[in-house]
Amino acid sequence: MAVFYILLLFVIIAAIIAVETKNLLSAVICVGAIGFGGSLMFLFLRAPDIAITQIVVEVMGLIILIRATISRDLTFISGDREFFGTVVSVVIVFVIFLAGIHVFDTLPDFGTAVFTQVPDTASQTYIEEGLERTGAANLVAAVILDFRAYDTLGEATVLFTAIIGAMVILRGKSRKLLEDPD
Amino acid sequence: MPYALCFLLFMIGLYCVVVKKNMVKIVIGILVMEYAVNLFLIMLGYRMGGVAPIVGQSELDPSTGGLLSSFLNASVDPLPQALVLTSIVISLGSLALMISVCVRVYGKYGTFDITEIRRLKG
Numbered sequence: 402m403a404v405f406y407i408l409l410l411f412v413i414i415a416a417i418i419a420v421e422t423k424n425l426l427s428a429v430i431c432v433g434a435i436g437f438g439g440s441l442m443f444l445f446l447r448a449p450d451i452a453i454t455q456i457v458v459e460v461m462g463l464i465i466l467i468r469a470t471i472s473r474d475l476t477f478i479s480g481d482r483e484f485f486g487t488v489v490s491v492v493i494v495f496v497i498f499l500a501g502i503h504v505f506d507t508l509p510d511f512g513t514a515v516f517t518q519v520p521d522t523a524s525q526t527y528i529e530e531g532l533e534r535t536g537a538a539n540l541v542a543a544v545i546l547d548f549r550a551y552d553t554l555g556e557a558t559v560l561f562t563a564i565i566g567a568m569v570i571l572r573g574k575s576r577k578l579l580e581d582p583d
Numbered sequence: 584m585p586y587a588l589c590f591l592l593f594m595i596g597l598y599c600v601v602v603k604k605n606m607v608k609i610v611i612g613i614l615v616m617e618y619a620v621n622l623f624l625i626m627l628g629y630r631m632g633g634v635a636p637i638v639g640q641s642e643l644d645p646s647t648g649g650l651l652s653s654f655l656n657a658s659v660d661p662l663p664q665a666l667v668l669t670s671i672v673i674s675l676g677s678l679a680l681m682i683s684v685c686v687r688v689y690g691k692y693g694t695f696d697i698t699e700i701r702r703l704k705g
Contacts, residue, residue: 512631540636544665563676567683
């Protein structure tokens, strides 16, 4: 698992660079590093389906992000918000971090799945009966397409709504309305 | 310990959303938070020395056709994996929506700086 920890640290460093760099294109490339590092981490966590999906989504997301940042004359950013506000924000985020880290004391240690600590969980049922009840060898596919198929239907609805929203925002007619006022 | 590092990743994203004033930086902060939450949910279902929740030919009992107990006691949790799969795809849709808002704001105001976008008209 040493590689997993190295990847986690790599992702955190990439996130810090993505947040702090002044060049927007560098920030977008660091987001790519986070995404692909995360994909490798999912492989180490025995989740190959997530890893594959993460790679596909990451490539498409990077294309979208680069579309927003490339060929803009103002890709460099200057200055943060005013000093006092930044300090207050950092202090509040740090306090939330210190308080929230105690939540993890109530969880079992890393490497002990939460669902094994409780009797009769849904996950255990899916593992035991997924193959014979759905016929799917991949239990993740059994869950998303059979046990929780309505969830996938909702996902498709949300995705469709988001794409419709993006098309409405980007279509040419409203752009014409915005360009000449009144 | 990995939970704490994952939470640190989430907090980096939150800091980015709260402090930065560039719109694309705020979108990047939201993305980092999404990665952290997805990773945390997958971590919750991980078993040390576990196997992926995919039934191969070697996991089947040759005499009865049922699953071997070595698979039942080592498979990682398939439920968070299925839900995170949903969440990842939805995050792509929301990213497209956020970036299209950014592109339109840039087209109208010529800047990504949220403190300079003040001329809000209907």
